[in-house]
Amino acid sequence: MKLYSTNSPEEFVSLREAVLRGLPQDNGLYMPETIPQLSADFFEKLTKYSFQELSYQVVSTLLQGALPEEVLKNIIESAIDFPAPVVQLDDDTYVLELFHGNTLAFKDFGARFMSRLMSYFVKDDDRELVILVATSGDTGSAVANGFHGVENIKVIVLYPQGRVSDLQERQMTTLGKNITALQVDGSFDDCQRLVKQAFLDQELTQAHQLTSANSINISRLIPQMLYYFEAYKQLLEKEVDTEKIVFTVPSGNFGNITAGLLAQKMGLPIKKFVAATNDNDVFHQYLKTGEYNPSVSVQTLSNAMDVGAPSNFARIKDLCFTWSEIKDLIESYTVNDEDTITKMQAVYKKHEYTACPHTAVGLESWERHQAENPEAKSVILSTAHPMKFGDVIEKALGATSELPEKLAVLTKREKSFTQMSAQFKDFKKYLLDMNN
């Protein structure tokens, strides 16, 4: 398998290089040179496959021998080790729950797969791989968890002091082993600046083999294709008319929806996607006007989607080519905080279903789409467990439900972190002293 950068389509790198580098030097994004089609035989047998079996079929078809068969099987088995159930709300509405992994958000799929792939690629290196990740909450916990206990890899998570929830902080600071948490006296932007500066610092890149684990890494998108196939399989089992299905995807950086587009390119018969966004509506404006104007993000209740410059936009353009082709494939809706809360209440009242704010943005977008397309049915991707956002649940529904076990155990664990100023010289000294 070869990959190119969206900015230099004629230069190719190996899977190993794309995964360990993350971002090409020309600031583009890595894409597979070819996207092979799954066979008719695969789709005929789909309902007979387990989630892991279909995952192996899809990934081995895409990677075309880039990894030995046994290695890939092991990676899939240990990374895709939790279910993605489709829950029916009414005749036309199905929710795909992607929050049954360790940190209760869909990012567990990408982080677990990426960690095992990186670990395989560096296993014979004499130097440890040091992963720096700046986070505003969800990404740091998924990455820390995904890499926890993985040999020859060290993870350093930088998070802004006082700006992540107590549970999110606990998810990052109670792991120990190869995970180090730095509580930065600054904002998320400061954290991101420190990480970026570290990559540019020669003394640091000589002292350590540094990489990043943010969402633009191609190895996080690959496993995100898999649950589209898994959802489709479950719809077939439920004898749903899949011709009418649109996938509704709550979107921020647009990685999740890009993974859906890749699944479609590999042959998954989906005709339409609905991009559900909050007030950060850069993509929505692009579909309307054909002009792409990234901006600064605004804060909303669905905060994991507060993105002003969706980083996967370059990949969507690369896959679909023109504005009108993108418009044919994706419809978008923007849902403000007030409508998000109203939707959470309505869904609870009607179905006794508690949706996280991101999922609620998806459900509301679907309702608006359905009003214009009464024949359609939809699978809405549910991106996080509602109790990750207990304060919003309380605001919307008046009470919260019990904490799931995976979060409840955290409240009993001791937090452990190092405080760090937002000055690069302090961060640099910390990294240089680390091995001594």
Ligand SMILES: *Cc1c(COP(=O)(O)O)cnc(C)c1O
């Ligand atoms: C990251 C995230 C999103 C947005 O996903 P993208 O791939 O960035 O579009 C939506 N919901 C939740 C809960 C997330 O953590």
